[in-house]
Amino acid sequence: MQPIVTLTDRCRKCYSCVRSCPVKALKIEKTHPEIIFDRCIGCGNCLETCPQKAKVVADKVQSTELYLSSDEPVIAVLGSSFPTFFHHVSPGQLASGLKKLGFAEVHEGAYGAELIAPAYAKAIEASSLPLISSHCPAVVDLIERHYPKLIENLVPVVSPMIAMGRFLKTSHSRPARVIYISSCIAAKFEIQAEDATGAIDIVLTYQELDAMFRARSISLPALTETPFDGIQPHQGRLFPITTGSFHALSIATDPLDTDVVSVSGEVNVMGIIGDLAATRITPRIADLRFCYHGCIGSPCENREITEFFKRKLIINHYTKNFPYRTLSKYTGDHSRPDVSRSFQSKHVKLPTPRGGDIKSVLQTTNKFTRKDELNCRACGYKTCREYAVAVFQGLANLEMCLPYNVQKLEEDRGLLIQKYELARRELEKEYGDEFIVGNDEKTVEVIDLIKQVAPTPTTVLIRGESGTGKELAARAIHKYSLRNDKPLVTLNCTTLTDSLLESELFGHRKGSFTGALADKKGLFEAADGGTIFLDEIGDITPKLQAELLRVLDSGEVRPVGGTQPKKVDVRLIAATNKNLEEGIRNNWFREDLFYRLNVFAITMPPLRERMGSLPLLVHHFLEKARKKLNKNIVGIEDRAIKAMLQYQWPGNIREMKNVLERAAVLTHDELIKLGNLPLVFAENYADGASELPDLRSFKNEREPHVLRVEKKLIQRYLSDSGGNVSQAAKLANIPRRTFYRLLDKHGLKCRSENTPDN
Numbered sequence: 001m002q003p004i005v006t007l008t009d010r011c012r013k014c015y016s017c018v019r020s021c022p023v024k025a026l027k028i029e030k031t032h033p034e035i036i037f038d039r040c041i042g043c044g045n046c047l048e049t050c051p052q053k054a055k056v057v058a059d060k061v062q063s064t065e066l067y068l069s070s071d072e073p074v075i076a077v078l079g080s081s082f083p084t085f086f087h088h089v090s091p092g093q094l095a096s097g098l099k100k101l102g103f104a105e106v107h108e109g110a111y112g113a114e115l116i117a118p119a120y121a122k123a124i125e126a127s128s129l130p131l132i133s134s135h136c137p138a139v140v141d142l143i144e145r146h147y148p149k150l151i152e153n154l155v156p157v158v159s160p161m162i163a164m165g166r167f168l169k170t171s172h173s174r175p176a177r178v179i180y181i182s183s184c185i186a187a188k189f190e191i192q193a194e195d196a197t198g199a200i201d202i203v204l205t206y207q208e209l210d211a212m213f214r215a216r217s218i219s220l221p222a223l224t225e226t227p228f229d230g231i232q233p234h235q236g237r238l239f240p241i242t243t244g245s246f247h248a249l250s251i252a253t254d255p256l257d258t259d260v261v262s263v264s265g266e267v268n269v270m271g272i273i274g275d276l277a278a279t280r281i282t283p284r285i286a287d288l289r290f291c292y293h294g295c296i297g298s299p300c301e302n303r304e305i306t307e308f309f310k311r312k313l314i315i316n317h318y319t320k321n322f323p324y325r326t327l328s329k330y331t332g333d334h335s336r337p338d339v340s341r342s343f344q345s346k347h348v349k350l351p352t353p354r355g356g357d358i359k360s361v362l363q364t365t366n367k368f369t370r371k372d373e374l375n376c377r378a379c380g381y382k383t384c385r386e387y388a389v390a391v392f393q394g395l396a397n398l399e400m401c402l403p404y405n406v407q408k409l410e411e412d413r414g415l416l417i418q419k420y421e422l423a424r425r426e427l428e429k430e431y432g433d434e435f436i437v438g439n440d441e442k443t444v445e446v447i448d449l450i451k452q453v454a455p456t457p458t459t460v461l462i463r464g465e466s467g468t469g470k471e472l473a474a475r476a477i478h479k480y481s482l483r484n485d486k487p488l489v490t491l492n493c494t495t496l497t498d499s500l501l502e503s504e505l506f507g508h509r510k511g512s513f514t515g516a517l518a519d520k521k522g523l524f525e526a527a528d529g530g531t532i533f534l535d536e537i538g539d540i541t542p543k544l545q546a547e548l549l550r551v552l553d554s555g556e557v558r559p560v561g562g563t564q565p566k567k568v569d570v571r572l573i574a575a576t577n578k579n580l581e582e583g584i585r586n587n588w589f590r591e592d593l594f595y596r597l598n599v600f601a602i603t604m605p606p607l608r609e610r611m612g613s614l615p616l617l618v619h620h621f622l623e624k625a626r627k628k629l630n631k632n633i634v635g636i637e638d639r640a641i642k643a644m645l646q647y648q649w650p651g652n653i654r655e656m657k658n659v660l661e662r663a664a665v666l667t668h669d670e671l672i673k674l675g676n677l678p679l680v681f682a683e684n685y686a687d688g689a690s691e692l693p694d695l696r697s698f699k700n701e702r703e704p705h706v707l708r709v710e711k712k713l714i715q716r717y718l719s720d721s722g723g724n725v726s727q728a729a730k731l732a733n734i735p736r737r738t739f740y741r742l743l744d745k746h747g748l749k750c751r752s753e754n755t756p757d758n
């Protein structure tokens with residue numbers, strides 16, 4: 001497992017980590033920036049700067065506990081900055097706490113600096129090249145991964161931590177585990193490096209150790225002191241503070257000496273590395289530490305006290321004496337461990353952009369001239385060009401450019417407003433100011449019910465066959481309710497899958513399922529204060545039925561993947577053309593939900609039961625068609641209305657609306673004629689004509705017969721021509737276009753220009 005992990009659900013893509021990463025070791029994935037460990041130097045900046053704490057140190061407490069519960073002795077080594085983190089207790093109390101946790105021995109890591117000091121002296125003596133200290137693992141990684149040219153300048157010696165590990169492991173006759181406790185994130189990476197593996201088993205942070213004490217209810221201030229077990233360090237204790245490494249490593253310095261430089265902190269280190277790489281400077285030794293103020297300034301250090309106080313604590317610790325009972329195995333005539341180390345290039349070359357590549361990325365993000373390059377750094381890169389290179393190399397993506405995104409959002413917003421406006425106009429056309437048209441007994445009854453229930457908060461279940469005006473009724477209820485200044489949100493439950501429907505209704509939290517890229521409000525929330533209309537309620541699954549029932553009972557919605565419920569004030573209107581009672585009997589609809597919905601039921605009568613309103617409806621729909629088609633239609637002939645009255649309508653009013661719209665399209669007159677209606681009307685009309693004495697006239701009676709003969713003739717020509725329309729038209733001696741018109745008029749189709757199917 002890598003030492004740093006990303007908690008993707010916490011990430012809010014603010015790019016703080018990208019901004020703070022000195023080597024741009026982050027690749028932007030869909031939901032979060034992911035660390036590219038081949039480039040990462042383990043400086044821990046991303047941990048420190050993430051406002052959401054989405055980047056965290058991989059937990060090593062569990063693996064430590066596992067070692068502690070094994071038969072092997074486990075040795076604790078306290079990093080040299082430990083007095084700054086555990087400054088409220090004495091070193092002896094800390095040692096007692098560690099023993100209570102089960103550690104067999106406690107050592108000071110500062111001794112490691114003393115172990116490597118002679119090797120440093122030798123290296124400095126022998127080298128003709130400017131040397132770079134190799135005790136800071138972040139600096140080593142920086143050189144190995146990003147400045148391989150400087151590898152030969154690294155002091156070929158391990159860090160104090162690895163020296164300690166090697167020392168302890170070689171001093172033990174039987175296998176022992178070594179846990180190093182420090183504030184250094186890079187140390188967690190260092191123990192995985194090929195040339196350093198095996199010396200240290202786990203690097204724990206001070207915070208992790210503190211958590212172990214708390215988990216076991218060990219109160220350090222209440223403990224009596226226990227002596228340390230290793231060799232007591234001296235000047236090594238100064239190692240964590242700036243320039244302290246000179247004392248610790250016995251490097252002679254003089255303030256006037258430009259041959260020895262000591263630098264700490266990212267900006268200074270990056271600067272000096274640049275100078276060294278460009279051979280602008282050639283000191284004898286450059287002592288570099290990536291953290292500001294040295295090892296007491298690392299990301300996992302105690303942030304509650306200042307660096308000045310920490311420095312004082314380290315110096316106090318250096319001058320103080322505390323109990324040590326050095327085990328004999330460490331004092332004997334043992335050999336010093338091998339502290340040599342080699343380094344290799346771990347540089348991964350990224351693709352280099354060519355001439356036009358950068359320009360094309362810049363242009364994609366609306367940067368056409370130098371002036372357009374704002375270099376605002378919101379993406380995390382210093383300049384737009386640096387960012388464009390990162391996009392080209394696949395590290396960054398276009399979404400990261402804030403000015404581009406703002407502009408895009410503005411444009412999208414404009415487009416959405418346009419689309420919304422179009423959709424609104426369409427709805428307006430469809431339902432608009434329209435109220436339920438009709439003066440027959442059943443329609444009047446329905447209108448009365450609507451007027452009664454509308455101003456109340458009662459849930460309404462609208463039932464009726466397809467196209468009988470259920471949605472129209474729902475809109476009327478909302479319109480006449482006290483909520484009409486708030487939204488009416490409608491949803492057709494058949495159009496979505498179960499899971500999408502759930503998230504559509506109740507919303508979802510980011511990451512709750514694939515594709516949930518951000519938090520989303522559900523329709524219940526969108527309808528807060530208003531009305532929600534759930535059409536085709538009979539189509540929702542039992543799981544969703546249960547959830548809906550819960551919402552209706554509690555008045556609270558819980559987004560998918562969320563834990564916090566939210567109160568909503570929504571009036572529910574549901575509609576269905578299904579037989580819900582049958583659903584209860586056959587177990588596809590919950591009885592409790594049915595009663596919850598069926599508080600007030602309105603059944604929309606089918607058209608066949610509203611024939612008294614047919615003339616009114618006809619005029620209403622013709623008026624709509626007139627507006628829609630922008631055609632001057634003044635009315636409809638009596639015969640057509642009578643034919644419509646005679647027709648055996650199913651229940652669907654929409655069908656009648658469509659018949660009239662089609663007629664309005666076909667007519668060349670200002671008047672809709674019987675002939676403009678589908679043939680079946682004329683045929684029916686003829687069959688029932690005897691019942692309509694006032695319509696008897698030669699002309700009226702002749703028309704349906706003529707139509708029938710016309711249809712038969714067309715069918716015969718088609719059959720004689722083997723279904724070929726051009727040939728059929730020739731046989732009939734009429735233009736092809738006229739033949740096609742006749743086919744359309746009689747509802748005839750030619751099978752791929754072959755045989756008629758009617």
Ligand SMILES: Nc1ncnc2c1ncn2[C@@H]1O[C@H](COP(=O)(O)OP(=O)(O)OP(=O)(O)O)[C@@H](O)[C@H]1O
Pocket residue numbers: 430431434435436437438464465466467468469470471472473535577620653654657
């Ligand atoms: N009484 C009426 N007055 C005016 N227009 C009506 C009437 N009844 C239905 N309509 C019109 O018929 C069409 C179908 O109505 P609506 O969509 O409300 O029916 P529905 O029962 O909800 O249909 P579905 O079952 O297909 O969802 C709409 O264009 C509507 O305006």
